[in-house]
Amino acid sequence: MKHTLSVLVENHPGVLTRVAGLFSRRGYNIESLAVGETENPAISRMTIVVGGDDRVIEQVTKQLHKLIDVLKINDITNDEHVDRELMLIKVNADAAARGEIMQIVDIFRARIVDIGRKSLIIEATGDQSKINAIEASLRPFGILELVRTGKIAIVRGQKHKE
């Protein structure tokens, strides 16, 4: 089962390497990892999606806690939260196909952010299933390039407490 860990870390050099290294050394699988500064520039938030049973997740959490630069870890999988991924996708789009593509973009409330002679770049945000659905819908036109961020997530309501 996939778990989403929201991890606050000190914005120190090497912290990403420490976290990523811990996963690889202990044989845990990172599905995705997104990292960026928080409202406090000294602190970054990592959203880590990791696969494994409860015992694996417990070990991951405990081992992460041992890293001095890790401030706080929340497994928000079962909490009410909002999560998003961002995808940029470049698809084949000759004049004949453009109309249909624009309809798909509309349906998914995505946006066209660049138009080339034979292609379009589409920006889409949403949870993983929506992003997957857009990708699937656009695949028949021919995907030229695709880039996805990892998942970022935030808990609903009050500031999250341990």
Place this chain on the structure above:
Amino acid sequence: MKMTGAQILLKCLEREGVEVIFGYPGGTVLPIYDALFDSKNLKHILVRHEQGAAHAADGYARATGRTGVCLATSGPGATNLVTGIATAHMDSIPMVAITGQVVSPLIGRDSFQEADIFGITLPITKHSYLVKDLAELPRVIKEAFHIASTGRPGPVLVDIPKDLTMIQGTFKYPEKMSLPRYKLPSSGDARRIKEAASVISQSKRPVIYAGGGVITAGASAELTELAHRCQIPVTTTLMAMSCFNGEDSLSLGMLGMHGTRYANYAVSDCDCLIAVGARFDDRVTGKVDTFATKANIIHIDIDPAELGKNVQPHVPITGDVKVVLGELLQHMEPQEHPEWLAQIGEWKEKYPLRYESCGSEGRIKPQFVVEQIYQMTSGKAVITTEVGQNQMWAAQYYRYTEPRTFISSGGLGTMGFGLPAAIGAQLGRPDKIVFDIAGDGSILMNSQELATAVHYQVPVKVAILNNQFLGMVRQWQEIFNDRRYSSTDLTSAPDFVKLAEAYGLVGIRATRPEEVRPALEKAINTPGPVIIDFWVEREENVFPMVPPGGAINAMLGGE
């Protein structure tokens, strides 16, 4: 008052109570060595290879409980520390490793003797720093010592670019550290401790399984009190050999792959296993699904990540082992387990550790050498070991009576550890006789440190159990590879007596059983360092032995 970064560094080390630094100079640490030249309070021990510096700092830490400090230059100096840092990390030994780095503007340009030691050591340190500003150096040093020595200890690396040690700054030792979430568990959960007390009280066949954490926490007295009050036999891991008196009738010796039959039988049959500061290592558990299956397992450790990592305990308790045991004792009434102890007594009688005696014609048995060292030092010496057969015999046939007197690379299993560790241990414990029980293979991995022992007249006694084989690997080849001794014959070894003499040590050779005691007597009575070259039975095996991946109650040998 203005001083150089190097002087500030030394001031910080003094403030941390450092007495001795093991190191080797080089380009990027020149300013530090220049400052050391004037230092009155810091003793620097010049080793002959940086690996020796790390192991010596480690041995010093294990023998004294204080944080060991080693110092090396950038590039190869730093990378030579790596095995020593990994050794300390696996065994949770407090160490601060300081490395010089190329000057800041040259970092990242593949400069001469540049290596990313910060990156290289990330997975083998408890924490690490690359100092970028002299102003933060004092705080970094303070944090490094705090992190290394508290909680579950471990090595901390501090990489300092050369330019920072040359510029001027002011020394101000910080009051505070910047470690917002570095928490130290102290007392355990009171409810769980009560639960543990009740599990122990209701058990008929309890066993204590003590690990290195008992020594780290200084909890031998509490552990011994629990064992005595509740009449619970104690088995120890390799890391914990000296935490419970080996001469005590409740002692089961070591468990696991080369543990005693009675310890492995007791653990396999017990109904309550009290794991204290131990981590259920594969060399202890064998096939983990078959380990202590009849027992309610109580697991006490300061590192919550150890609870449930390898074996799921019934009662997990996070906390300082000494504090938790102290609290547990408040709930424990005296107990008797006459049937259980009688059963264990029967096993002890039936399956003692044993070997065929040397006989008058035979060669020296390595076990006999270890036994004689034990007898002649009354179990009071500090014993360091190399790795392999020598290490296992030192664990089996010497009975340790005081904490911190058995010093061995348990987790990483580092050959070449014993000699430099013995030097460090002896410098930390000048009152003790220190023996390095070595093999003819291992000793050559850091034999250059003989020069260090001679230079500082560190009176370590190196007892080489010389079988002209890489003994433990040969043993596995004998048992599992049909005696195909691939690359384990070490017949073309140096003459160790001449090697001793070449370095300026006293060298003694014993080739027959009756020469063992006189050789040891001479070694002990020689004021300086000594090598004793014992020519032992070449194909002697370490028994009992649990084949890797097997259940620990299915042992080979020692029946």
